[in-house]
Amino acid sequence: MVKVNELAAQRHAHKASMQKRVLAGVFALLLITLLIIVVAVSFKGITENFALELLRLILPAALASGGTIVGALFITRGRDEA
Template sequence: MSESDETWSDDDPASGPSHRTPPPSDAPIVRIDELEVRRHAHKASMQNRVLAGVFGLILITLLVIVMAVSLHGITEQFALELARLVLPAVLGSAGAIVGTLFVTRGRDES
């Protein structure tokens, strides 16, 4: 057996076919539809989390005001004034956050 018949391996990436990149036909296929579905599902879950957070803040605000009145920590008149001051700001910011989420939905698709 001569030296040219011997087999050998080389770890150098430029050494030959064992280190070649696969042709495009061997690459995994990812459909654009699947990417759109995943993107939409992710965005919908984020919107649901934000909506739950905003609802939670409104609920906590009301709960704190009611608890303070029931424990005689503040007067009913002060609680009413506090609610008139805090709730419009909370509702306005909640509306702005939710509106921004739903308005930007159409802008991402273009």
């Protein structure tokens, strides 16, 4: 028989795994975006000022989404243990 605590641990491990995958995806999208911006500036596709403005728009959103995912991981862990 599987104990209730083991099921709760498995459920949390699954949620944590999904959240880690989403966090990795957010990080990968951020890196790809930064790479595209750097390549566009280096080939004179966009100006440096425009690239800086793009980064000022993208970076806070990416950091906030990553922080939300990490925060949700800790919140659900506390809820699972209670």
